[in-house]
Amino acid sequence: MATGTSPKPASLTGFILHLHPRTVPADTIRFTLSFGLGGMSATLFLILLFTGILQLLSYSAAVDSAHQSIIEMYAAGSLAGFVRNIHHWAGNLLVIVCVLHLLRVYLTGAADRTRRLNWLIGICLLLLVLFANFTGYLLPWDQLAYWAVTIFTNMAGYVPLVGAWLSEVLRGGGEVGPTTLATFFAIHVGLVPSLMVILLIFHFWLIRKAGGLVRDQDLPLERISAMPALISREAAVGLGLTSLLLLFAALVDAPLADIANPGESPNPAKAAWYFLGLQELLLHLHPTFAICIIPLLMLALLALLPFITGTNLPPGIWCGGDNGWAHAAAAWGIGLGAAIPLIMLDDLVLKSADGPVRAVPWISRGLVPLAAIAAALWLVYRLLRRRRSSRPESVMILVMLIFGMLCGLTAAGVWLRGAGMALTLPL
Amino acid sequence: MTSETNSDHLPEKPRRRTLLGWLWALLGLLACIELGWLTGSILKSRKPIAARRQGNRLIDAGRVESFSPGDVKAIPEAMAYLSRLEDGSFIALSKTCTHLGCTVPWDQVRQRFVCPCHGSTFDRTGSVLTAPAIRPLDYYPVRIENGLLRIDIATPTRRETFDASQTTRV
Secondary structure, rough: OOOOOOOOOOHHHHHHOOOOOEEEEHHHHHHHHHOOOOOOHHHHHHHHHHHHOOOOOOOOOOOHHHHHHHHHOOOOOOHHEEEEEEHHHHHHHHHHHHHHHHHHHHOOOOOHHHHHHHHHHHHHHHHHHHHHHHHHHOOOOOOOHHHHHHHHHHHHOOOOOHHHHHHHHHOOOOOOOHHEEEEOOOOHHHHHHHHHHHHHHHHHHHHOOOOOOOOOOOOOEEEEEEEHHHHHHHHHHHHHHHHHHHHHHHHHHOOOOOOOOOOOOOOOOOOOHHHHHHHHHHHHHHHHHHHHHHHHHHHHHHHHHHHOOOOOOOOOHHOOOOOHHHHHHHHHHHHHHHHHHHHHHHHHHHHHOOOOOOOOHHHHHHHHHHHHHHHHHHHHHHHHOOOOOOHHHHHHHEEEEEEEEHHHHHHHHHHOOOOOOOOOOOO | HHHHHHHHHHHOOOHHHHHHHHHHHHHHHHHHHHHHHHHHHHHHHHOOOOOOOOOOEEEEEEEEHHOOOOOEEEEEOOOOEEEEEEOOEEEEEEEEEOOOOOOOOOOOOEEEEEEEOOOOEEOOOOOOEEOOOOOOOOEEEEEOOOOEEEOOOOOOOOOOOOOHHEOOOO
């Protein structure tokens, strides 16, 4: 690819230029094609790496001093609290930006044959981002942290076959304690970032191998120099995001709950917002289904999307063009809207079935609801195909429906759950 | 991927190259096994957490007369509840939810244990009233010595259903 006539200068500028192609197709630098989401993720990753290293200086990873070390970060005259705020909000924002990036890649038809390895790597990176966020919020050893670890290590116990072994290894024994914190600290500051660096380099290289961003093949190909067109845009997005993030972190402190108390769970005990969809599933379904079967099924479907022939959306155009975006938005809205009545309905069923449990839980709270949802989705798909909606568009509508339901579950977990995880109105 | 590019440029690979390739793969596999074994042995060598409840395993929970049938009292030292059932027998219940390990508070108004994490509820015998929990709360043996109640917290006992053998009669 580097067929430039003049060699790049051996300097920082030269290195930045080396990471980019010399020329890019003019139509791919349009902001509304990518919304700069991949670049934003990369920027946030660098910020997280930098603020993470700084926090190693002020954080103490031991059960009896972790919480105190965080309180001291906020002492007058200390900037450590500001650094923690940046790290916390960047981590939260990264979850949102990565999910939007994944949606963008799918909806602009970039998950095609040539890019499907990169699609898989992107999914691995998303999982690592979620895992990094999770292992990160355990480190303060406050009430949120302690009960999240307890729940998570118990969740691992429901995984078929290896469950007991897995929860034992994660906990470092029979109960949550000092070894558990050491394990999660090692995962958060060592294992996850190094895996991410390796995968990110692979991720970027595969974009270059695929010839840059996805583009509409019908448009005339006009190549323009990456410097300054692409690089100035990247700088604008990266620096703009950084300044907004720093401003937000200066104004809003990252939350810190009371110190961990193994004797009493907070009421209600809620996970971080990005896991509340999963927590909501746990309220309704048999644990093995909520923890293992349904997440794995969703993950498998997501990973397989570019491998099923005839489901790829046209490249470089949002949602397949025409009114596609309106159909996608409507499907998302319907999914979101359907999730909440479903939750309320099942809440009534749970309450009315009050008393000694008679039904076999893994059938009544596992197979039956899963089969019902699958049948409903299949029916929607058949109906769409009958209405002469194309195969890629029908699949897109299903994907957006499922994504909308996931958003609905998360929203219900955030706003509609009160003490004892009972349904309440947000006030 | 590499095999793809190789076959583009080298349509006929010498056989010893293939053999060497296999040797490299074998060496790589051995390295992975060794690394896995190393990780496993480090994980195994970690000190198990000293049992929190070492020492006193019999916890005093008060006198029989201080419980009337239907009472549920928290015994903080034991991380347990002592519940007197309607027929006058006692059962000691672990505070830990069998779903995912949160502690369950006793709701006096609704007369049940309500899990603050995932909403499971349990009655005074520890049996599940509302899903998602699928097992009753674990129980501990209760001993009655001269009218004094003692909970043996050495090991919580798992169970699939409640029956009278898990209770202690006066």
